[in-house]
Amino acid sequence: MSVIHQKLTPKQKALAINLDSSIYGTFAEIGAGQETVRYFFRAGAASQTIAKAMSAYDKDFSDAIYGKETKNRYVTQNRLRKMLRYEVGLVEERISRDNNPGKKFFSYANTVTTINFDKTMKGHGWVGIRYQLSENEDYNEIVIHVKFNDNDATLQQETLGALGVNLIYGAFYYADNPRRLIDSLYDELSTDRVEIDMIDFSGPCFEYVDNRLMSLQLVKKGMTDAVIFNSEGNNMLPADILYKKNIFAVRGSFRPVTKVNIDMFVNGLDMFLKDVGCTNEDTQVLFEITIANLRADGDIDERDFLDRVDVLAKLGYTIMISNFSEYYRMVDYFSAYTNQNIGVAMGVNNLLDVFDEEYYKNLSGGILEAFGKFFKKDMRVYLYPYKDATTGDLLTSENLKVQSNLKELYKYFKLNKRIVDIKDYNPQFLEIYSRDVLKKINCHECGWEEQLPKGVAEIIKDRGMFGYKEVSLID
Template identity: 80%
Template sequence: MNQKLTPKQKALAINLDSNIYGTFAEIGAGQETVRHFFRAGGASKTIAKAMSAYDKDFSDAIYGKEPKNRYVTQNRLRKMLRYEVALIEERLCRDNFPGRKFFSYANTVTTINFNKTLKGHGWVGLRFQLDENQDYNEIVLHVKFKENDATLQQETLGSLGVNLIYGAFNYSDNPRKLIESLYDDISTDNVEIDMIDFSGPDFIYVDNRLMSLQLVKNGMTDAVIFNSQGNNMLPADVLYKKNIFAIRGSFRPVTLVNTDMFVKGLEMFKKDWGFADDSETEVLFEITISNLRASGAIDERDFLDRVDVLAKLGYNVIISNFSEYYRLIDYFANYTAGKIGVSMGVNNLLDVFDENYYKNLSGGILEAFGKFFRQDMRVYLYPYKDPETHELLTSNNLKVNDNLKELYKYFKLNNRIVDIKNYNPDYSEIYSREILSKIANHEEGWESQLPFGVAEMIKERGMFGYKEELKLKEFS
């Protein structure tokens, strides 16, 4: 196993490569990254310019003003990156520097405030080329600081910047390794990366949804969000001050039960709280890492099959490591004081009332319930028809443990748990496992149990084992 290089060693390696040359522009936490390159030695052949446009007026004069005077934004970061690269190209003649690969590194951050009520966050990015005749690539990421001291946060930011620059020039052919290397000499307890975006000619085949998956899989963040176009979204931008409605599932594949549960639950959610404007509410389909690992190692093709179908239906997706529902609700509550609704089936609610899930909490199930059944949060319960007994289970006849019955009654009487009554009874005997089995075995009848257009998509793209099985039959 190769020993990981320290930030100083990485900075020196970059400095010793005479073909790597660029600028550093850092706003908000001093010049923490470029300091490593100055201290490592040999920086004169690497650093074209280092600046800290900390004063807003001076920064505006260089990069232009920002809407609503927001400076710690992705838009600001990309402006900085592109402005600085354009300046290098304008001021240096390529003929005088054959083989030079230009770059611009930038960050715009805010560290922890004096009262320690806001931990701080920021944007970090690199615009770079791997060949002098090639167009530029960009790697942009958002960080949330966890340390309680501004100086420590600055040091972490400096190491992260070095890791990004070194990784870009050494691991661009392996984005997964590049992402892992961002935490070299940094603990995940110190900083969280909750969004990353790769673009440019060297990343043309990179699917940023898979890169988001790596962040959650590697414990770099608890959750990532991307929209129906496949673009990574900053959770704070998506969820801030919004009402949130979520549905969890395996979506392997999406069935008419899933869409009925979602549509009918959302209708009730909006009606209960009197939401007239759809823009007030953010809707998310959640898949957990534990669900993706249900069959062992995460199958990235299977992951993309699921999210591609959800994207076709126009839904935004959240990937999380929240096995327990209360952690999902607690996560949402960090971003909003709005209303929260969760649509789920009876079996999922029974899991919520299973005490075995909360052994790691000092307060046990009561602590979990305090976070889950918070004020202005409701569960919209979809009925379940037992395939053996054909009994229809709702909130009125499901059975929880005797010691939790009174708690259950309390939540039900206070409208924390409400039944979805206008569900479609024709869907009550649709089971995703049966559909998946039929798809793999090329049996008939499953197509009509999926939303419009999904069956055709599965067949055309060979999703969920469809094409592979067909080939086996053709050659048998």
């Protein structure tokens, strides 16, 4: 299918789909009216495209069609996928392929909740399409999660309608270019109106698509502030894994992850669990990398990005990629999902950045506003010591020096145990510096393997990560 390069309005896109006699399917929309299919009806020539449009609003009726949901939750990914597969199954069952040669079947669905009357909940939902690119091909699926930013239910409905049209059009016309497909979701829309914080591609058309890279695009393009994926590489909805959880985060470049990172994490987490009286089961651990870190050497190197997250995944960790260059923004983000305890492990140099007023020039309230968000809800910093490579001096919370006008503020947080030192660290690891490890890997020097967690050196060598293979080939 040829790609149409000019940017079309949702109405024009709906008409283009309607005029393609090979595209045929159903619309099932729950929670915000039939806002997407409305575009197709109004565009004209819809009779050869729309097999059925429906809204099973009543829960009992919906359950009779798609089955019951655990905990009676209907605005879920599981519900959406059930809808997509059930509706496609009906098309396959009821429409003869013999009498409809060349038809590419699809089902589009959404299950959403818009802003409530009191405006205390903004609204969110799941939107997806299950479709074929040829009549003999297996089905592909694209599923996204959206958060509405409009402050009016009618506006949110209009946003959902345009987004749905963009998704359907992109699925058929941009399937060979997922990045362009993602960009096209915002045609005639903006991030001020809707946020996309999860996307998942599957099926034969997307066999070689890495959903982690697609998640990266969402953050890189400013479509969301953060994305999360687990150690299997699956995109996770932040609300699903952070809601009402204790959260413990470690920020780093992880290029590559070293024994220092793991020592900081393990001992910091152990202190956090004891301090707040929680368990591993009710605590979500995140290894966080910022977009600013990924861009440290210019534009984002996607191979380098995958190298970092593959190593963390091998160690079994959940990874968050964020736009939060400042720590307080990360904590503020967590606080939107949980009222439980939050802990952050960091090194001395990072804490010095936190207490640097230059860090907060963009805030009208300056550093005090930032600290109000950073140290909210009893958030604790678990500080890993730093050994100066030149002098051999050990820096901890007890002897680091902050700006003179912030000394009393620093003392306050220390006295209230909002900043605590990690005590049970391994002194031998203090002489491991990630920049030196990376240099040794690039230069094919000896000894770097012992500075990394077990199994990490092997994966770096096997897959030629961080420049290892390229250098070894020259040798």
